[in-house]
Amino acid sequence: MAVVVTGASGYIGSHIVANLLARGEAVRATVRDVTDPERVAHLEALPIADGGSLDIVEMDLFDAASVDAAIAGASDLIHTAASVIVRSKDPQRKIVDPSVIGTENVVAAVEKAGTVERFVHTSSTAAIRPMNYRDGMTLTTDTWADDATLEDNPYGLAKVSSERIVRGWHAAQPAESRPRLVTIHPCMVFGPPMSPRHLRGSLALLMAMVRRETPLNLPMQVSIVDVRDVAEAHVRALTGGEEEGRYLVVAGDMMMGDMAKALKKAHPKRRWATWVAPYWFALFVALFHPKISVSWARNHLRKKLYWDASPAERDLEMIWKDPIESLLDTTPAIFENGWD
Ligand SMILES: NC(=O)c1ccc[n+]([C@@H]2O[C@H](COP(=O)([O-])OP(=O)(O)OC[C@H]3O[C@@H](n4cnc5c(N)ncnc54)[C@H](OP(=O)(O)O)[C@@H]3O)[C@@H](O)[C@H]2O)c1
Known part of the structure; x- marks a missing residue:
């Protein structure tokens, strides 16, 4: 009986596969193209603890x-696969x-399999944060981003919709035969x-800073969590946490300007843009910028938003890596592999 990880070629999926293999689990990893080295080579190179195995299968x-084929016979499912882009024509x-x-398709396959x-x-x-929020507020998992629209927040809409599909399907199953469900x-x-x-x-965002694509930083708060902690939370949630629990995984936050300063300090020989644009200037930039809109800038810049991740600390016993450590641990692989 395998643990199926959908989206295993992805950033989070790859770390979940690594975590499971290090525990000696049998993993069935789904990717869209098993012949693409950028999707599978790093998975094939992962260390596997005794008793573990890795089966990479193609799934769209x-x-x-x-x-159906990817999920058939599985005991556990971690469904990470999704389109992770925030704007598109x-x-x-x-x-x-x-x-x-x-x-x-995933919930239909779980139902057909009957083994999960x-x-x-x-x-x-993004499934929690409404479009407009009060500066300084703390959000919990009681909130849903139900105001997300195709025009203004398609990614939020995608995440709300997929979570509702999973939860709606789950609620409709007989209690004695449905799997345990947790969302992260x-x-x-x-x-x-x-x-x-x-x-x-x-x-x-970090790559834009590494490649110095913009000469400035926005007066923007970035909530941060480490990919290794995200993977750990997913794996712990297979057996821990409340049935039907929703767990925020958030370690803390940094201002974009402080991120730039930390990166410059860690890599002083590289050129970094450390100037933080004042709010009025950032709004002006948003008028012409292809990737940010004025309404987005008004909603997000200068504002603080906090997240209550204490349920994950309590129920999943998560201890978060410091955001600055996560930030600085991101760049070595980028520089060593010449991805910059
Ligand atoms: N990264 C974040 O900051 C963040 C934050 C909150 C939540 N999440 C969620 O975490 C999950 C994973 O995100 P990520 O950051 O790891 O993104 P990612 O690196 O882009 O991974 C997404 C994965 O989904 C797969 N996928 C996309 N479309 C697919 C399709 N039609 N059929 C099969 N597989 C498909 C991708 O496969 P290919 O390799 O073939 O493209 C990839 O393996 C997503 O559900 C995302 O919404 C991410």
Whole structure:
């Protein structure tokens, strides 16, 4: 009986596979293309503790037969696969559908398999954070990002929708035959990438700083959690935490300007942009910037938002890595592999 990890080629999925193999688990890792070295080479190189095994299988969330085959006979499922982009010309097809159609296929496969005893679904703080929030407020998992729309927050919409699909399906199953279910809600994830594919998604901001794509930092708070802690929380949630629990995994936060200063201190020979743009200037930049909008800037810049991760500390016994450690542990693999 294997632990299936969907999206195993991904940043978080790869660390979950590494964590499970280090515990000697039998892992069935799903990827979209088993012949692509950027998706599988780092998985094949992972150390495997006694009793463990790694089976890499091809699965596309839109191909229901491949989802059925990947999950058949599994005892445990960690469903991380999703499209992790926040804007697209076709947000329905590129951002929402993989989460919605994909997760519908996943729960249908779990039902068909009838063997899955534990199900951990990767959700996000994006499924919790409403578009508008009060400066300085602390969010808990009581909140849902129900105001997310295709136009203004397609990624939030995708994460809310997929979590609701999992929870709705779960609630409709007979209590005696349904798997244990927990959802994990990371904020922005940092920590060692294992493949150049991991530099997209949450590492895109850091890569823009590494590549000095902009000469300035925004007056922006970044909530941070380490990818190794995210993986650990997923694995602990297979057996720990409350049934149907929603767990925020957030270690703390840094201002973007402080991130730049820490990176400069750690790598003084490289050039870093350390100037923090004043708010009015950042709004002006947003007017012309291809990646940020004025409404996004108004909603996010200068504001503080905190997350209550104490339930994960209590129920999953998580102790978070310091955000600055996670940040500084991200860059060595980037520089050593020439991914910068
Ligand atoms: N990184 C963060 O800061 C963060 C924060 C909160 C929540 N999350 C959630 O964590 C999960 C993993 O994110 P990540 O950061 O690890 O992103 P990632 O590196 O982009 O990984 C996403 C994974 O999903 C797979 N995938 C995408 N579309 C698929 C499809 N149609 N069929 C099958 N697989 C597909 C990708 O496969 P390919 O390699 O083939 O593209 C990849 O393995 C996502 O659910 C994301 O929403 C991430």
